[in-house]
Amino acid sequence: MKTLRMAVVGYGNIGRYAVEAVQAAPDMELAGVIRRSAKLSPEEAKNLAGIEIVTDVGMLGQVDVALLCGPTRSIPETAPQYLTRGIHTVDSFDIHGEKLWQLRSTLDAIGKEHGSVAVVSAGWDPGSDSLLRALLLAMAPKGLTYTNFGPGMSMGHSVCAKSKPGVRDALSMTIPTGTGVHRRMVYVELEPGAELAQVAAAIKEDEYFAHDDTRVFAVPSIDELKDVGHGVLMERKGVSGSTHNQTFEFRMSINNPALTSQIMVSCARAAALRLAPGAYTMPEIAPMDMLPGDREMLVKTLV
């Protein structure tokens, strides 16, 4: 079994868990962590003891896959830097629709030119949820799928709420109310002198929140509310052939960054060992290609 040499790019929320997931993989070794600055805080220095920290992948020797753990907005610029060097990339770009398709198209061309593979949006939604939605469509092509998120923190909504004047820190919880409809419970730590009513109005009129039932509460400390647990309930009721009322339900309760980084690591395996050059989203990848072990063993024990 070939040992894959992995680089973790960025050491934030996802990067920290990605290091753990690489270290737990039987067929991978961590070449190192790539950051803009190799200077570490005391806590980071403790967590990364014995791990190579560099500012450029060229300093890590041969690398098979770069796990891009920086923010979503950084991915379109970061991924090509690796793909053009023939290093496969996996990201968890978390915007659906047009922007995702654009990213996939751009990286597809770059990968094909340089013999490298990009797995785009390898997280849980987009990601494993997308793969499941595709599978459920194959099982019951007509009908409705509802994806219900939470309860759990939404990073995007939290950052948006925090950006409002008078807000020192914020946390937006996504609460599922069924049929894919969500309530936003927004907790804010106010600056001295800021008024909750004004802050709440600013949050509610933002495009991020305007379409959902949004409730805003002042709390003394956001830090004390933080919990990276999250969840999904996906429901489909549909038609197989001409037979109605086929029902499906998928539920999970998970640590969000731990699951995201584990999925990235599993997709890295497909990128390095199975996929032809180009870019892929998760429903475009066979799940068995994400697993270690030989095909005979996997077919005999898993299928």
Next chain:
Amino acid sequence: MKTLRMAVVGYGNIGRYAVEAVQAAPDMELAGVIRRSAKLSPEEAKNLAGIEIVTDVGMLGQVDVALLCGPTRSIPETAPQYLTRGIHTVDSFDIHGEKLWQLRSTLDAIGKEHGSVAVVSAGWDPGSDSLLRALLLAMAPKGLTYTNFGPGMSMGHSVCAKSKPGVRDALSMTIPTGTGVHRRMVYVELEPGAELAQVAAAIKEDEYFAHDDTRVFAVPSIDELKDVGHGVLMERKGVSGSTHNQTFEFRMSINNPALTSQIMVSCARAAALRLAPGAYTMPEIAPMDMLPGDREMLVKTLV
């Protein structure tokens, strides 16, 4: 969009639903139904009005995919007849483990030689459940998965019970009792003079039932108990990276032959349009390859 020409081989439980699933697919047309005899019962004649019924695929003109809807034991002999003619096959071979691997290996070699694709065990277990088990392993590589079946009829167990002396007809219900353990509730219609105690003993000592809690009941009519509804509850609790207690649950309640044949039809699309010659089980296929529609639309709306 290319219209795929489909043949349905066998017109039993699965074949009947396969005809409906092909007719419901936007990108397929039914070339015809292949049977050992083209003679039809009055009911069959009514259901198959306007459909070509033949005894050999050569009588149907060009055919892209043959859906093999005969019994599992017939598949190893039937599939090569089509693959050697360059016609892709999809079956729902329902035995796990060694025999499945043997079939996949044999058909893989034949497919590669003749430029055709075989999708093996395209049902729900083995099948879509297998694909899910692989995905859950990619999401949480360490831990336990339990697949709980039912309540629903087990064809294999029913046939076994029916084969015992003194049994005119039988139905074995699979009842999930949790953690992948099942109770077998067996209903038998006795021949005149047969004794329930003896019949029950014969059933319970058969290898099919010997390892499960099996209860046998005499009923006046098996026909009045028949319902092709079935269900699954798959549960996994495991570890992503080094984070424990990640929990996942998949549940479905479905018409068994309708789901099986729909999955076969969806896999036929992957066989005809996406996969390289050879044989595949479902976890070896990307779910998006099972769907109609162009990639851009699918990525934008589904991922």
